[in-house]
Amino acid sequence: MKKPTADEQTIALVDFDSPGAYRLEGGAKLTGEGGGRFGKGLRLERASASSAVIPLSLERMPDEGTFEFWFAPDDVP
Numbered sequence: 001m002k003k004p005t006a007d008e009q010t011i012a013l014v015d016f017d018s019p020g021a022y023r024l025e026g027g028a029k030l031t032g033e034g035g036g037r038f039g040k041g042l043r044l045e046r047a048s049a050s051s052a053v054i055p056l057s058l059e060r061m062p063d064e065g066t067f068e069f070w071f072a073p074d075d076v077p
Contacts, residue, residue, distance in 0.1 A: 001037070001038070003038040003039065004038070009062075009064070011056065011058070011062075011065070012054070012056050014054055015039075016030050016036060016039065016040040016041060016042055017038075017039040017040050021054065021055055022052055022053065022054045022055075023052070023053040023055075024042075024050070024051075024052055025050060025051050025052070025053060026045075026048045026049050026050035026051055027045045027047075027048030027050040028042065028043065028044050028045070028048075028050035028051060028052050029042075029043050030042060030043065031043050036070075037070050037072070041072075
């Protein structure tokens, strides 16, 4: 699968393979190469109540706008 890129309608694209505008808190960390769908992934630890902050300020959402992300939870025994 080809890695997504920003197009003319993209407001923000966060790529964890390179430094970007995000902040990891409470034990959140990046995985190694291949840990995400297209490269590195974001690892959130429930026990640490970790989070990732991605600053995005909009006056209003565009009519055709959507928020999109890929999420793959761990298996829970």
